[in-house]
């Protein structure tokens with residue numbers, strides 16, 4: 053079992069580390085332990101961080117945006133070093149982070165409003181045929197084989213292609229986008245790679261935005277999301293170039309490893325539980341509840357908040373500048389809210405999970421993520437109905453900000 057570079061954890065209550073090998077492989081037991089003992093853990097390992105584990109605490113914090121700000125949402129903070137610099141990039145361009153996710157009101161309110169129509173039910177249904185075609189093309193590549201890596205050959209390939217289409221960036225860049233996103237969010241212990249990845253993303257998107265502006269100024273009709281943001285600048289002077297860049301960064305990053313993690317977890321679950329696989333094949337009408345249950349049980353995303361003023365929360369003395377890790381995944385396993393939370397019940401009726409967050413920052417792309425998940429699972433089981441996890445010891449889970457399988461050996465039973 054791997055341990056993080058900060059050494060193994062002996063006491064989860066006051067020295068937790070979400071990059072510890074035990075946490076990556078099986079966080080569920082750790083949350084259960086903490087929920088019964090603290091229930092808000094603390095650690096000084098990566099700055100001063102709090103880790104709530106109950107549904108009530110996580111949702112209360114998510115709703116108190118005045119005390120818990122979204123201006124620092126990375127769960128593994130950047131370690132600043134003098135050797136890092138954003139040479140050639142105007143620092144003003146970076147001044148807004150990646151709204152709406154890194155913004156508090158009022159910036160949050162109108163930047164969120166700007167993107168929501170792009171992820172409405174109606175709009176998302178337009179991306180369905182494309183998503184299905186992507187899934188089918190991937191399956192055709194490996195359908196004659198007996199084994200595949202379901203994480204890298206399937207799950208990972210789908211959301212990045214869909215979001216590339218929406219943003220109007222080339223599909224042949226998908227491997228590069230994936231590498232950037234992984235270096236930025238997953239391999240967060242490697243500060244240099246992490247810095248370089250965000251730098252590459254920023255430089256790439258600055259180039260795309262410049263190019264789009266030139267084409268639009270020549271009267272070309274462009275219907276991608278980045279061009280939409282540029283065109284909206286005419287209607288709203290608040291949408292400056294930094295906002296367009298920040299929102300483009302968010303849209304590129306937010307839609308990739310989150311959804312691929314959920315698709316991978318779904319395949320892992322079905323490949324480990326043949327009765328659930330059979331049930332889903334025989335009763336495709338349960339797909340909606342099945343997807344919600346996969347999202348609840350294997351929630352991928354943990355976000356962070358920064359404390360804006362000294363406060364006492366549920367008995368914990370939180371100081372200004374400390375971070376709170378928004379443990380949506382642990383909230384979704386809270387037995388006070390979910391009956392038998394450790395049981396994955398694909399027909400679960402009452403399921404008010406917070407995999408997409410809670411409060412004003414609730415996931416802007418939830419409709420898209422749900423559609424991609426349904427399409428990825430149904431296309432897979434329609435074409436390759438009999439599969440299983442080849443060897444669970446070979447499955448590699450990533451964690452930290454986004455949890456999901458990064459290596460998933462699957463075997464087909466012909």
Ligand code: HEM
Nearest residue numbers: 152153306307310311314353355408409413415416417421
């Ligand atoms: C299964 C897949 C996904 C999960 C589990 C997920 C989860 C989340 C969570 C937990 C938040 C709240 C962040 C916070 O409270 O700080 C969030 C926000 C957001 N997500 Fe997702 N997400 C997924 C897919 C997507 C996709 C496909 C997109 C589209 C590009 C997207 C776009 C966004 C945006 C724009 C926000 C910011 C909303 C705001 O701050 O108002 N997400 N997501």
